[in-house]
Amino acid sequence: MVAVFRTELVKQLRRPRTYVALGIAAVIPIILTIALKANPPNPASGEEGFFALAPNSGLFVPVAALRFMSRFFLVLLASLFAGDAVSSDASWGNLRYLLVRPVTRPRLLGAKLGVSALFAVLATLAIVVVGLVAGVIAFGWEGISVPVAGLSQSAGQLVGNLAIATVYVAWGLAAVVSFGFFVSTLTDVPAGGVGAGIGLYIVSQILDAITSLGSIRYALPTHYFDAWDILFFGRGPNAEMLRGVLLQIPYVLVFCALAFWRFQRKDILS
Amino acid sequence: MAEPVIAVAGLTKRFGPVLAVDGLDFSVDEGQVCGLLGPNGAGKSTTLRVLVGLVFADAGQVRLLGRPVRPGDAVLARAGTMIEESAFAPYLSGARNLRLWWEAGGRRWEDADAETALAVADLGSAIDRKVKTYSQGMKQRLGLARALLSAPDVLVLDEPTSGLDPGEMREVRQLLRRVSERGATVLLSSHLLAEVEQVCDHVVVMDKGKLVAAGPVQQLIGASGSVYLEVTNVRRATSTLKKVKGVTRVTPEPPGLAVELDGVKRSEVVAALVHAGVGVETVTTRHRLEDAFLGLVGEE
Numbered sequence: 001m002v003a004v005f006r007t008e009l010v011k012q013l014r015r016p017r018t019y020v021a022l023g024i025a026a027v028i029p030i031i032l033t034i035a036l037k038a039n040p041p042n043p044a045s046g047e048e049g050f051f052a053l054a055p056n057s058g059l060f061v062p063v064a065a066l067r068f069m070s071r072f073f074l075v076l077l078a079s080l081f082a083g084d085a086v087s088s089d090a091s092w093g094n095l096r097y098l099l100v101r102p103v104t105r106p107r108l109l110g111a112k113l114g115v116s117a118l119f120a121v122l123a124t125l126a127i128v129v130v131g132l133v134a135g136v137i138a139f140g141w142e143g144i145s146v147p148v149a150g151l152s153q154s155a156g157q158l159v160g161n162l163a164i165a166t167v168y169v170a171w172g173l174a175a176v177v178s179f180g181f182f183v184s185t186l187t188d189v190p191a192g193g194v195g196a197g198i199g200l201y202i203v204s205q206i207l208d209a210i211t212s213l214g215s216i217r218y219a220l221p222t223h224y225f226d227a228w229d230i231l232f233f234g235r236g237p238n239a240e241m242l243r244g245v246l247l248q249i250p251y252v253l254v255f256c257a258l259a260f261w262r263f264q265r266k267d268i269l270s
Numbered sequence: 271m272a273e274p275v276i277a278v279a280g281l282t283k284r285f286g287p288v289l290a291v292d293g294l295d296f297s298v299d300e301g302q303v304c305g306l307l308g309p310n311g312a313g314k315s316t317t318l319r320v321l322v323g324l325v326f327a328d329a330g331q332v333r334l335l336g337r338p339v340r341p342g343d344a345v346l347a348r349a350g351t352m353i354e355e356s357a358f359a360p361y362l363s364g365a366r367n368l369r370l371w372w373e374a375g376g377r378r379w380e381d382a383d384a385e386t387a388l389a390v391a392d393l394g395s396a397i398d399r400k401v402k403t404y405s406q407g408m409k410q411r412l413g414l415a416r417a418l419l420s421a422p423d424v425l426v427l428d429e430p431t432s433g434l435d436p437g438e439m440r441e442v443r444q445l446l447r448r449v450s451e452r453g454a455t456v457l458l459s460s461h462l463l464a465e466v467e468q469v470c471d472h473v474v475v476m477d478k479g480k481l482v483a484a485g486p487v488q489q490l491i492g493a494s495g496s497v498y499l500e501v502t503n504v505r506r507a508t509s510t511l512k513k514v515k516g517v518t519r520v521t522p523e524p525p526g527l528a529v530e531l532d533g534v535k536r537s538e539v540v541a542a543l544v545h546a547g548v549g550v551e552t553v554t555t556r557h558r559l560e561d562a563f564l565g566l567v568g569e570e
Contacts, residue, residue, distance in 0.1 A: 003373055003374055003375070003376040003377075004374045004376075006373070007370045007371075007373055007374040008374075010370060011359055011362070011370060014361065014362055014366070015359075015361055016361060089359075092357050092358070092359065092360060093354075093355055093357030094357040094358055094359060096319075096324050096353050096357075097351070097353075097357060097358075097371065097416070098371075098374070099323065099324055099341060099342070100322045100323065100324065100346055100349070100351040100353070101342075101346060101347075101371070101374055101375045102342060102343065102344045102345075102346045102347040102375050102376075103342050103374055103375060103376075104341065104342030105341050105342060107342065108342075264341075265326070267285075267319075267324070267325040267326060268319070268324040268325065269319075269324075269325070
């Protein structure tokens with residue numbers, strides 16, 4: 001398992017697409033920081049939200065970047081890594097050669113899933129770490145106190161909550177990654193798996209906006225996607241976040257089980 | 271009696287309504303170079319895919335080196351495979367592709383027969399270029415190199431010379447002979463019957479998913495040989511050749527003659543004609559396997 005994981009990891013690391021994706025993930029927080037520094041939000045304008053608060057502390061810049069990018073861009077990246085994990089090899093005609101080695105299909109699939117998940121996490125970390133460095137350089141390492149916004153945290157609390165938020169957001173991508181990965185085992189078209197991951201997110205968001213769906217919305221994979229807001233308003237992790245964490249588990253189990261079940265029985269014709 | 275290296279028994283595979291392989295039986299013994307022949311759609315590629323664990327059989331059994339083939343089975347480490355076109359990760363170099371492919375099997379690069387493989391690939395400095403810059407022939411040679419990395423006991427090759435130029439095709443034929451001399455078993459499918467006739471000692475002929483014929487090449491095409499001659503005087507040549515011992519049949523095929531031989535050398539035939547004052551302008555060995563194959567599968 002270690003050997004095939006390592007080779008799949010090297011393949012991803014040497015793929016130009018990986019650098020482009022991670023590079024964009026890292027550059028956007030820098031652009032965001034420069035924009036906030038050059039043109040700070042005017043408190044008198046009544047502007048609210050994470051962007052308006054960011055100039056108060058460099059430690060809040062990665063929080064704003066994470067909020068901004070997790071809503072679509074991070075989903076896109078996670079879908080990209082997971083959705084073409086198998087189908088890209090199939091589209092090159094290379095999948096059959098990966099499977100004529102003495103490597104069982106579950107081992108290959110496990111390695112590909114692990115690498116996809118790892119890069120989804122790396123993309124999340126890129127946003128946070130680069131945002132943190134850029135933010136501290138631009139606005140300093142200090143706590144934040146904005147009573148009007150109900151926000152008062154020391155630097156240590158901010159860092160701790162940022163770490164929790166990062167883990168939560170990364171784990172919140174699990175359903176999208178699993179679904180994109182499952183579809184990747186069904187198709188020889190990489191865009192199919194990528195589109196499936198993004199599609200799941202969009203459909204879930206649309207359905208979640210229909211309040212008349214009632215309690216069904218609580219089972220949608222993105223329903224608790226933004227629940228980590230609560231970390232920065234002094235109340236710490238709450239039951240909503242816990243439900244958000246637990247909700248991903250059945251999606252991951254079902255989609256991954258389907259992926260492994262299907263791939264083990266699939267005739268490799270590509 | 272030793273178990274065959276490749277044993278296919280009652281193999282049946284259906285894709286939806288299409289019966290790709292229908293109760294196929296054949297075996298390939300150790301050291302044989304066996305050609306798998308058949309028209310397009312005969313089920314050759316499906317058979318080879320089942321043989322290396324890519325496609326699951328609906329019925330029957332396939333054994334490789336004495337073991338039933340399952341995806342990822344350890345026995346695949348002893349097999350070199352090339353199925354249809356060679357394919358690689360296009361953004362990696364040829365060398366990196368080979369190395370990663372090998373190491374994914376849990377083995378060290380130092381244990382690979384890289385020297386032989388890279389000699390076969392014969393890509394020079396291009397081995398360090400990205401595969402997406404390769405021609406089809408270069409990819410095919412790199413694919414052969416990959417199949418040889420493990421110094422395999424059995425080679426399963428699907429159209430191995432596809433995309434190669436004549437010189438490269440000849441090199442592949444020589445390579446297959448060397449591999450065979452080393453004791454390895456080779457099963458290859460090819461549309462090029464002249465190539466199969468030159469390389470293989472046994473053939474399996476399929477049509478519409480079924481076995482049509484199997485056995486040594488010489489048995490399939492008959493013990494006799496056949497040549498086509500263009501001569502200066504057809505009538506005198508015909509009468510002369512009919513008197514030569516070992517010439518079993520002389521058939522006019524304007525502008526020349528088709529001559530069936532049994533135990534007589536072509537040089538003796540030519541000498542007899544020259545001695546009779548007949549000029550010989552062309553002597554061509556007939557593609558006998560092609561004739562036999564077309565007769566078996568009923569194609570014109």
